[in-house]
Amino acid sequence: MQKQCGAQSIKFENPPVIISGAAVVGPKEGEGPLAKYFDEISSDILFGQSSWEQAESEMVRKGIELAVQKANLTMDQIRYILAGDLLNQGTGSTFGVRSLNRPFFGLFGACSTMGEAMSLGSILIDGGYADYVVSAASSHFCGAEKTFRFPLELGGQRAPTAGWTVTGDGAIVLAKEGDGPRVTAITTGKIIDMGIKDVNNMGAAMAPAAADVMVAHFRDLGISADYYDQIVTGDLGHVGSELLIQLMEKEGYDVSKNSTDCGIEIFDATKQNTLAGGSGCGCSAVTMAGYLLHKLRKKEINKLLFIPTGAMHSVVTAQQGESIPGMAHAVAIENM
Amino acid sequence: MQKQCGAQSIKFENPPVIISGAAVVGPKEGEGPLAKYFDEISSDILFGQSSWEQAESEMVRKGIELAVQKANLTMDQIRYILAGDLLNQGTGSTFGVRSLNRPFFGLFGACSTMGEAMSLGSILIDGGYADYVVSAASSHFCGAEKTFRFPLELGGQRAPTAGWTVTGDGAIVLAKEGDGPRVTAITTGKIIDMGIKDVNNMGAAMAPAAADVMVAHFRDLGISADYYDQIVTGDLGHVGSELLIQLMEKEGYDVSKNSTDCGIEIFDATKQNTLAGGSGCGCSAVTMAGYLLHKLRKKEINKLLFIPTGAMHSVVTAQQGESIPGMAHAVAIENM
Numbered sequence: 001m002q003k004q005c006g007a008q009s010i011k012f013e014n015p016p017v018i019i020s021g022a023a024v025v026g027p028k029e030g031e032g033p034l035a036k037y038f039d040e041i042s043s044d045i046l047f048g049q050s051s052w053e054q055a056e057s058e059m060v061r062k063g064i065e066l067a068v069q070k071a072n073l074t075m076d077q078i079r080y081i082l083a084g085d086l087l088n089q090g091t092g093s094t095f096g097v098r099s100l101n102r103p104f105f106g107l108f109g110a111c112s113t114m115g116e117a118m119s120l121g122s123i124l125i126d127g128g129y130a131d132y133v134v135s136a137a138s139s140h141f142c143g144a145e146k147t148f149r150f151p152l153e154l155g156g157q158r159a160p161t162a163g164w165t166v167t168g169d170g171a172i173v174l175a176k177e178g179d180g181p182r183v184t185a186i187t188t189g190k191i192i193d194m195g196i197k198d199v200n201n202m203g204a205a206m207a208p209a210a211a212d213v214m215v216a217h218f219r220d221l222g223i224s225a226d227y228y229d230q231i232v233t234g235d236l237g238h239v240g241s242e243l244l245i246q247l248m249e250k251e252g253y254d255v256s257k258n259s260t261d262c263g264i265e266i267f268d269a270t271k272q273n274t275l276a277g278g279s280g281c282g283c284s285a286v287t288m289a290g291y292l293l294h295k296l297r298k299k300e301i302n303k304l305l306f307i308p309t310g311a312m313h314s315v316v317t318a319q320q321g322e323s324i325p326g327m328a329h330a331v332a333i334e335n336m
Numbered sequence: 337m338q339k340q341c342g343a344q345s346i347k348f349e350n351p352p353v354i355i356s357g358a359a360v361v362g363p364k365e366g367e368g369p370l371a372k373y374f375d376e377i378s379s380d381i382l383f384g385q386s387s388w389e390q391a392e393s394e395m396v397r398k399g400i401e402l403a404v405q406k407a408n409l410t411m412d413q414i415r416y417i418l419a420g421d422l423l424n425q426g427t428g429s430t431f432g433v434r435s436l437n438r439p440f441f442g443l444f445g446a447c448s449t450m451g452e453a454m455s456l457g458s459i460l461i462d463g464g465y466a467d468y469v470v471s472a473a474s475s476h477f478c479g480a481e482k483t484f485r486f487p488l489e490l491g492g493q494r495a496p497t498a499g500w501t502v503t504g505d506g507a508i509v510l511a512k513e514g515d516g517p518r519v520t521a522i523t524t525g526k527i528i529d530m531g532i533k534d535v536n537n538m539g540a541a542m543a544p545a546a547a548d549v550m551v552a553h554f555r556d557l558g559i560s561a562d563y564y565d566q567i568v569t570g571d572l573g574h575v576g577s578e579l580l581i582q583l584m585e586k587e588g589y590d591v592s593k594n595s596t597d598c599g600i601e602i603f604d605a606t607k608q609n610t611l612a613g614g615s616g617c618g619c620s621a622v623t624m625a626g627y628l629l630h631k632l633r634k635k636e637i638n639k640l641l642f643i644p645t646g647a648m649h650s651v652v653t654a655q656q657g658e659s660i661p662g663m664a665h666a667v668a669i670e671n672m
Contacts, residue, residue: 003463003464003465004415004464004465004466004467008415008439010465051656053652053653053656054656079340079344080524084444086425087650087652088424088425088483088650088651088652089422089424089444089446089648089649089650090444090648091648091649091650091652091653094527094648094649094661094663095653095658095661097527098527098529098661101526102526103344103524103525103526104524104525104526104527104663105443105445105452105455105456105524106443106444106445106452106648106663107441107442107443107444108420108425108426108442108443108444109441109442110425116441116442119441120441120456123459123460123463123465124459126463127339127459127462127463127464127465128339128340128463129339129340129346129459129463130340131340147424188416188439188440188441189439189440190437190438190439190440191430191433191434191440193434312425312426312427312430312442313425313427313430314423314424314425314427315424316389316423316424316427317389317427317431320387320389320390322431325430325431325434327430327440327442
C-alpha cells in the first residue's frame with residue numbers, strides 16, 4: 001500500500017489507535033456545554049500556581065499524566081511526547097513536560113498544534129518508531145491575553161468577532177494496538193494568507209487555511225464531504241465557520257450539514273459572553289480529548305474529520321502591519 | 337530490522353540522504369572562519385527588508401529555495417518543510433515559508449531546532465512518507481536581542497559567558513535516494529533542567545542536556561565515543577563545551593579529542609569579540625548546511641554525531657525566576 005496519498009496526504013497502513021484521552025480545563029470551560037466530558041475542571045484559574053504561565057504548565061503535566069494513567073500505562077512506556085502551545089517559546093509545554101523525563105518534540109502550529117501533534121504522532125506509530133506516544137496541546141486564557149492582547153486588569157472591550165481563549169490541556173495516547181478509534185489518514189496544511197490583518201477576527205484569517213486543507217484532503221483521498229459523519233474544525237468560531245461553509249461551497253462542497261467547530265461547541269456564546277467562540281490550542285485539544293473521543297467511543301460519530309486551525313502571527317508581526325498567516329491540519333479518525 | 341533502538345533512539349532501515357544544503361548568513365558570519373562554506377553572505381543585516389523579523393523570514397525563504405535549487409528539484413517536489421526559529425510564535429519560519437506553498441510542520445526546540453527538524457525529516461523519509469523534505473532553522477542576531485535581551489540601541493555590556501546569536505538560515509534537503517552522507521540514527525532528547533538561572537550562561541544550562549542525549553545515544557547504539565570522527569554540539573560555546581567534556585568524563589566517556597561545537601567554530605571569539613561563541617537556531621543549522629556538509633562530502637569527516645542544543649526558556653519564565661530547561665537532539669550522519 002502506498003503511504004503517500006495524493007499531493008499532501010498520508011493514508012496509514014497501520015492506523016494508530018487513540019487508546020485514551022484526558023482534558024484538564026479551567027473554571028469557565030467547566031461551566032460550558034462540554035463540561036461533563038472533561039476529566040478535571042479546576043475552580044482555580046491558577047491551578048494552585050503563582051503565575052498564569054506556571055498554571056498552564058501544571059495543566060500540561062496533569063493532562064499528560066492523566067491520559068497515560070487512563071491508558072493503564074506508566075510514563076516510561078511513552079516513547080515520545082509531542083506538544084505545543086501559544087506562549088512565547090512554547091514554555092507552557094516545555095515546563096509542563098520537564099518533570100516527565102520523556103523524549104520530547106516541541107511543536108508550533110498556533111491553535112492548529114493538536115492537529116500537528118496528532119499527525120506526527122500517528123506517523124511515529126504507523127512507521128513503527130514508537131509503540132505509544134502522547135500528543136498534546138494547551139492554552140490559558142490569561143496567559144494568551146497577556147501574550148497577545150492587553151493586560152487583563154485593563155478590562156478592555158472585546159470585538160464581537162474576537163475569540164475567547166480556552167484554558168485547558170488536551171492530551172491523547174496513540175498506540176499501535178488497542179481499543180479505540182483509529183487515525184486513518186492525515187492531510188498536512190500549507191500556510192495560507194489571504195491578507196486579513198484584523199487580529200480581532202482570527203476566524204476570518206484561518207477559514208481559508210481550513211478550506212484549503214479540507215479540499216486537499218477530499219481530493220487526495222478521492223472522497224466527498226459526506227464521507228464523514230462530522231467535520232470538526234479547530235477554532236474558527238461562529239464567524240470563521242460561516243466563512244468556511246461559503247468557501248467550501250465555492251469549491252463545490254456542501255459542508256453546511258455535517259460540520260461544526262470546537263470553538264462553537266465548547267462555550268454557550270450567549271450565556272457565557274464568549275463572542276465569536278472558543279479559541280487557543282487548548283480549544284480543539286480538549287474538545288478532541290474529551291467530547292469527540294467520547295462520541296467516537298459511543299459510536300455516535302464513526303467517521304470524523306478533525307481540523308484544528310491556527311493563526312500563525314505574533315504581536316510583533318501584527319504591530320509591523322503584517323497580515324495573519326493561517327494554518328490547518330486535517331486528521332481523519334474512524335471506528336474500524 | 338528493529339527501528340526502535342534502545343530507550344530513546346531510532347536506527348534507520350533506509351537511511352535518508354542529505355542531497356543538498358544551503359546556508360544564508362549575515363555580515364558578521366561572513367567575516368568568520370567558516371565564511372567560505374556559506375552560500376550567501378548578506379552585507380546588509382536587514383537583507384533588504386524593513387525589520388529584523390522580516391529579514392529573518394527573507395533568509396528562511398532564500399535558504400530553503402537555494403537548498404531545493406542546489407538539489408536540482410522544484411519546490412513542488414518537496415513533500416514537507418519542517419522549520420523553526422527563536423522568535424515569539426515562530427514567525428521567522430512561518431512568514432519565511434508563506435510563499436513556498438508546501439505542507440509545513442512548525443517546530444520549536446530553541447537552538448536545538450535543526451536537530452529536531454532533521455530527526456523528524458529523517459523519519460518522514462525513512463518511513464516512506466515523503467521522497468524529499470526540507471529541514472531548516474534560523475535565527476537573527478538583532479531579532480534575538482530584541483526578543484530576549486535589551487534594545488540594541490542601549491549598547492549594553494555583555495557577560496563573558498554570553499553567546500552571540502548567529503544571523504543565518506541553514507536548510508538541507510533529505511531524500512530517500514541520491515548522493516551524499518546519510519542520517520543513520522537519531523536520539524531524541526528529554527528536557528534536562530539542572531537549575532541554572534543565569535540567562536547569560538546558556539552554555540551551562542544546555543551542557544547537561546547534551547551530555548544526557550549523548551550518553552543515551554552511545555548506550556542505545558552500543559557504541560563508544562570514538563566511533564565518531566567528530567562530535568559537534570549545537571551552540572554550547574566555549575563555556576558549555578568545557579562543561580560537557582567534564583560531564584561526559586563523569587559518565588566514563590572521553591570526548592575531549594573528537595568533539596567541538598558549532599558556536600566555537602563559527603566565530604573567531606578573540607578577533608570578533610563574540611565572547612562565549614555563536615548561538616541561536618541558525619548557529620548549528622548553517623554550520624551543518626555549510627561547513628559540516630562540505631567536510632562530509634570531502635570525506636574529511638565520515639562519521640559525524642551532530643547534537644544541536646537548546647535553552648527552552650522565555651523572557652517571561654526568566655523574569656518569573658524559573659531555571660532554564662535544556663534540550664538536545666542527536667543526529668548521526670555517516671558516509672556509507
